[in-house]
Amino acid sequence: MSARSARPRLAVWKFASCDGCQLSLLDCEDEILAVADAMEIAYFPEATRAAISGHYDISLVEGSVTTPHDAERIHEVRRRSSKLITIGACATSGGIQALRNFADVTEYVSIVYARPDYIDTLAASTPISDHVPVDFELRGCPIDKTQLVEVISASLAGRRPATPAHSVCIECKLKGNVCVMVAHRTPCLGPVTHAGCGALCPSYDRGCYGCFGPKETPNAPSLSQWLAGLGMDAPSLERVYRTFNANAQPFREESERHGAKDDQG
Structure with a gap:
């Protein structure tokens, strides 16, 4: 097996979100070339339809869990990932859609949608960590691309990311x-x-x-x-x-x- 084919695999997953944090990865421009050289971007629907199935060394997860389907899907992502890193406010805290947690979702659905019976949603929007173990949380709405590169680099090097804890x-x-x-x-x-x-x-x-x-x-x-x-x-x-x-x-x-x-x- 060649050194290039043996590169660690990276997957980027989307749950309920606006895609802004995934775009932060694409905005890395020159840095993403270095990431692509160090890792095999095996699954990233935002960037390419090509996908490599199997196990992933690092999974970046954007978005919150808001549907029964996603509540099941996140467990599959966790099983297939050596490290799971949540990125952005939606994945780390539930996001702006977590405002539903303070209201009656059934009432909202009946007002907004002409056919509420088509809507299959949970009463609350919850972070990924409420459902599966998470190895690291990168905060922001959207995340900072420099911090994202640092988190990926740290994961490859087997060290803790150097992100600020202060205010x-x-x-x-x-x-x-x-x-x-x-x-x-x-x-x-x-x-x-x-x-x-x-x-x-x-x-x-x-x-x-x-x-x-x-x-x-x-x-x-x-x-x-x-x-x-x-x-x-x-x-x-x-x-x-x-x-x-x-x-x-x-x-x-x-x-x-x-x-x-x-x-x-």
Whole structure:
């Protein structure tokens, strides 16, 4: 067997998502050539219809589990993968579609679709880790392509990926940004949000929207006190945590806490 045919196999899978994180891999341009040289891209419907069946050394999974079929399919993906890496907010927390978790899906379906009986969906949108063991989670909506290349390289080298665990605030400090909350009284989720975007929104004097999900050990209740001091009421605080990572535990719990306050008064 030649060295080239013995390359590790990479598969890229799609579940309920917008495809943005898969496009981040295609956006790697020069880097993807190096990936293709080091690995055999065996399954990637976004890029090619050609597929190689069998077992995969690394599987990148985009999207959340939202249907009974996908709840079964993810187990098949796990069985066929030595390493399973989830990429993006949908795969790591349920994504924007996890807003259904706070509502009556049956009612939504009856309003939106002319033939609700054709719709086969679950009541909740859940991350991949709720269904199978996951070897690494890469956050973001969409993910950062540089971090993606690092995760793939680390997997090939058998080491842990060097991705930041700190908050967006650290990225602002490193870029020399003035704090938008302190200087402009602009609501910002930066203190509780995982780094990875390069503090994109605060760099343009806008508050962070939490695209990369909660950082390790966030203190959302403390941030909410600051946001309340900036004039946000309970409904606004509930909404600010219900975006791309609404189902991520720290954001979900904090939004529910303020939703309960709104119900009470």
